[in-house]
Amino acid sequence: MIRFYNGRVMSFQNGVEISDSEVWTDGALISYVGAKRDDMPQFEREIDLNGDLLIPGFKNAHTHSAMTALRSMADDMPLDRWLFEQILPREAKLTDDMVYVLTKLAIMEYLSSGITSCFDMYFHNEAYVKAIIDSGFRTVICSSMNNYDKDYTAIEGEYLRYNSCNERVSYMLGIHAEYTTCIERMEYMAGLIEKYKSPMFAHSSETKSEVLGCIERHGVTPTVLFDKLGMYNYGGGGIHCVHMSDEDIEIFKRRKLWAVLNPASNLKLASGIAPVERFIKEGIGLAIGTDGAASNNALDMFREMYLVTALAKYRESDASACDADKVLQMACVGGARAMGLNDCDCIAAGKKADLTVINLSRPNMRPLNNISKNIVYAGSKENVRLTMVNGAVLYENGEFFIGEDAAKLYAEADKIAETIR
Amino acid sequence: MIRFYNGRVMSFQNGVEISDSEVWTDGALISYVGAKRDDMPQFEREIDLNGDLLIPGFKNAHTHSAMTALRSMADDMPLDRWLFEQILPREAKLTDDMVYVLTKLAIMEYLSSGITSCFDMYFHNEAYVKAIIDSGFRTVICSSMNNYDKDYTAIEGEYLRYNSCNERVSYMLGIHAEYTTCIERMEYMAGLIEKYKSPMFAHSSETKSEVLGCIERHGVTPTVLFDKLGMYNYGGGGIHCVHMSDEDIEIFKRRKLWAVLNPASNLKLASGIAPVERFIKEGIGLAIGTDGAASNNALDMFREMYLVTALAKYRESDASACDADKVLQMACVGGARAMGLNDCDCIAAGKKADLTVINLSRPNMRPLNNISKNIVYAGSKENVRLTMVNGAVLYENGEFFIGEDAAKLYAEADKIAETIR
Numbered sequence: 001m002i003r004f005y006n007g008r009v010m011s012f013q014n015g016v017e018i019s020d021s022e023v024w025t026d027g028a029l030i031s032y033v034g035a036k037r038d039d040m041p042q043f044e045r046e047i048d049l050n051g052d053l054l055i056p057g058f059k060n061a062h063t064h065s066a067m068t069a070l071r072s073m074a075d076d077m078p079l080d081r082w083l084f085e086q087i088l089p090r091e092a093k094l095t096d097d098m099v100y101v102l103t104k105l106a107i108m109e110y111l112s113s114g115i116t117s118c119f120d121m122y123f124h125n126e127a128y129v130k131a132i133i134d135s136g137f138r139t140v141i142c143s144s145m146n147n148y149d150k151d152y153t154a155i156e157g158e159y160l161r162y163n164s165c166n167e168r169v170s171y172m173l174g175i176h177a178e179y180t181t182c183i184e185r186m187e188y189m190a191g192l193i194e195k196y197k198s199p200m201f202a203h204s205s206e207t208k209s210e211v212l213g214c215i216e217r218h219g220v221t222p223t224v225l226f227d228k229l230g231m232y233n234y235g236g237g238g239i240h241c242v243h244m245s246d247e248d249i250e251i252f253k254r255r256k257l258w259a260v261l262n263p264a265s266n267l268k269l270a271s272g273i274a275p276v277e278r279f280i281k282e283g284i285g286l287a288i289g290t291d292g293a294a295s296n297n298a299l300d301m302f303r304e305m306y307l308v309t310a311l312a313k314y315r316e317s318d319a320s321a322c323d324a325d326k327v328l329q330m331a332c333v334g335g336a337r338a339m340g341l342n343d344c345d346c347i348a349a350g351k352k353a354d355l356t357v358i359n360l361s362r363p364n365m366r367p368l369n370n371i372s373k374n375i376v377y378a379g380s381k382e383n384v385r386l387t388m389v390n391g392a393v394l395y396e397n398g399e400f401f402i403g404e405d406a407a408k409l410y411a412e413a414d415k416i417a418e419t420i421r
Numbered sequence: 422m423i424r425f426y427n428g429r430v431m432s433f434q435n436g437v438e439i440s441d442s443e444v445w446t447d448g449a450l451i452s453y454v455g456a457k458r459d460d461m462p463q464f465e466r467e468i469d470l471n472g473d474l475l476i477p478g479f480k481n482a483h484t485h486s487a488m489t490a491l492r493s494m495a496d497d498m499p500l501d502r503w504l505f506e507q508i509l510p511r512e513a514k515l516t517d518d519m520v521y522v523l524t525k526l527a528i529m530e531y532l533s534s535g536i537t538s539c540f541d542m543y544f545h546n547e548a549y550v551k552a553i554i555d556s557g558f559r560t561v562i563c564s565s566m567n568n569y570d571k572d573y574t575a576i577e578g579e580y581l582r583y584n585s586c587n588e589r590v591s592y593m594l595g596i597h598a599e600y601t602t603c604i605e606r607m608e609y610m611a612g613l614i615e616k617y618k619s620p621m622f623a624h625s626s627e628t629k630s631e632v633l634g635c636i637e638r639h640g641v642t643p644t645v646l647f648d649k650l651g652m653y654n655y656g657g658g659g660i661h662c663v664h665m666s667d668e669d670i671e672i673f674k675r676r677k678l679w680a681v682l683n684p685a686s687n688l689k690l691a692s693g694i695a696p697v698e699r700f701i702k703e704g705i706g707l708a709i710g711t712d713g714a715a716s717n718n719a720l721d722m723f724r725e726m727y728l729v730t731a732l733a734k735y736r737e738s739d740a741s742a743c744d745a746d747k748v749l750q751m752a753c754v755g756g757a758r759a760m761g762l763n764d765c766d767c768i769a770a771g772k773k774a775d776l777t778v779i780n781l782s783r784p785n786m787r788p789l790n791n792i793s794k795n796i797v798y799a800g801s802k803e804n805v806r807l808t809m810v811n812g813a814v815l816y817e818n819g820e821f822f823i824g825e826d827a828a829k830l831y832a833e834a835d836k837i838a839e840t841i842r
Contacts, residue, residue, distance in 0.1 A: 379719075
């Protein structure tokens with residue numbers, strides 16, 4: 001059992017309200033949230049928060065973890081050259097062993113940013129899952145059906161295997177995107193969705209040309225197409241959602257779909273700015289992702305949170321758009337629910353102990369006029385004091401506890417980058 | 422004498438080229454840059470860079486340091502309410518003692534972001550200068566002439582005093598903005614500029630309504646007005662430069678003026694995005710500022726650098742716009758030259774020892790595919806290992822060496838925020 005005391009807690013049981021509760025964990029779970037008690041059990045560790053803030057960890061609701069290999073390898077060029085000349089040929093060279101190392105590097109970066117789980121869409125899933133399990137991290141894999149997989153029916157096997165292999169791993173159905181997947185394969189996916197009554201996620205409405213291309217090919221937008229095919233019968237959502245029609249938004253409302261925002265990637269690849277303020281007004285559920293390190297290039301929830309609100313303010317020409325509380329809610333709670341991690345969405349007894357300690361004793365967090373605004377508008381990785389996943393401290397005061405030496409991983413990642421260059 | 426060795430150096434003598442040189446300092450100056458030598462002097466300290474990167478410190482080319490008091494006190498509201506209801510009434514309550522503490526808090530944040538000097542425009546300059554001198558930081562003050570100063574002729578006295586009081590303090594002429602300064606005062610400023618042959622800086626073309634208001638009042642844009650009045654006869658520049666006409670840009674080229682970019686502030690206050698790519702194509706000198714903590718809310722050069730390029734890419738719908746090397750150049754070199762700190766612009770013998778060590782052994786800096794892209798696209802405050810100003814280490818491994826206890830300053834800043842609330 002671990003005890004967090006002498007600090008602040010933003011539990012998200014009542015929005016961004018802050019209390020001075022203690023939080024105890026027992027194994028993978030939170031066992032108690034409340035006032036100091038006389039009948040205290042024997043703790044294996046007592047962590048003096050010293051005024052710092054405990055929050056449910058950030059959820060990275062869209063990423064391609066192993067793309068860390070490609071960070072800074074292919075920037076400052078147009079999107080098509082970036083993808084076809086730089087990214088795809090190098091991804092083709094990745095092996096299982098490489099994905100294992102590159103995923104661990106991504107996990108370290110997540111932890112350093114207070115992120116406790118990620119919603120990942122990539123390949124080499126066996127190596128990916130091993131990296132997750134070995135390091136103690138939590139993931140939801142999203143299948144990435146597309147036209148290039150030889151045996152697309154393997155997804156059903158993956159669905160069954162990765163939903164039962166480890167308590168920190170789960171698997172959700174998804175296709176890569178409309179523009180990479182033919183109708184026959186999408187229909188097969190719709191069948192799986194019906195069979196397992198599963199939500200479905202896909203890259204969707206990321207660029208204007210993607211939407212126009214879909215209308216040309218199918219007469220409708222990606223959202224409308226997915227819905228017509230029955231892929232949204234059990235919920236799910238879209239990743240990016242930058243260029244959305246009124247009809248798309250109606251479908252999101254009706255189907256209770258999630259829009260996963262990736263503002264840094266959309267900005268850097270010049271894709272556009274998602275209509276976040278409209279999503280909020282329409283009551284659409286929102287989550288935040290970093291996207292992969294090749295397009296962002298940071299795996300940093302602080303950057304994303306700042307951009308979600310600052311870009312909404314810019315887009316609406318209204319400095320009051322999308323306030324900080326709403327953004328924190330997306331990062332801590334929205335992500336969890338979008339990913340089906342309903343036991344990771346708040347700090348309450350019985351929930352998973354996926355927790356982050358925000359260091360408030362840094363210049364960017366003072367004065368303490370408003371803690372949630374401080375985090376969203378001024379926070380950075382320097383404010384992550386501790387990250388706990390499933391009851392285990394995986395990161396604290398700059399050090400990683402993922403069962404492997406950081407320097408060794410850095411050297412291996414550099415070697416991989418050389419190999420695929 | 423201090424020796425940096427066993428690392429990498431981006432000196433900016435040849436752009437972003439990286440060497441494995443050693444760098445020695447002697448007092449306030451860099452005394453040697455080059456290969457390891459046999460005739461080594463006695464060093465008071467030898468710093469093993471262990472592969473990390475030494476760069477000229479970042480220059481924060483526009484800020485209002487003491488506005489740290491107002492961080493997160495007045496966000497998520499329209500610009501006019503933000504300024505008139507929240508900011509101005511509280512600023513009026515600030516005293517010298519408060520400005521001293523609040524400036525030190527800002528200096529800590531600058532140091533934690535690798536910033537070695539700032540171009541500041543505020544009031545209570547005597548207290549401000551004392552905080553700078555006491556903490557070891559470097560500043561250039563920009564006078565903030567406006568209609569509200571009782572005795573605007575005091576600026577000449579400040580100009581003389583703050584240009585000779587301390588080697589780490591200098592003073593440049595400026596007006597707050599066209600919309601806060603009447604023609605008579607601007608003409609007085611033009612006289613001072615002529616007398617001292619001084620560059621001039623002003624908030625300029627920040628919002629569309631400011632430019633339209635100026636055209637209504639004076640028939641021309643702020644830039645044209647300043648130029649007509651002779652205020653740009655000896656150079657200087659504009660702060661923000663978001664809404665620029667062709668004629669404005671022509672004047673910037675002809676007068677060799679600097680455009681000081683403040684992307685985070687412009688975004689969060691919904692002011693717009695500066696035409697950075699056009700500035701680059703026209704050869705206009707660029708520097709980067711954080712603006713004050715009330716509008717940003719972070720004093721973080723990593724955030725600004727990312728936004729300068731990501732927003733340029735978005736604005737131009739071109740992912741190849743404004744590459745990372747150019748942004749680093751603005752932050753390290755451009756700022757120095759805009760601020761008149763020509764002895765702080767690169768790492769070379771005889772230049773000031775204003776240096777920052779970037780920690781490359783963090784997950785966000787790996788693999789080392791391209792170090793300048795890593796810094797601009799993925800860097801954060803966690804990557805600042807050490808910040809040195811004028812030969813003295815003021816920040817290292819998260820600790821501050823500014824002659825005052827951090828915890829005490831945090832508590833004082835909180836108290837001030839309570840007082841002016």
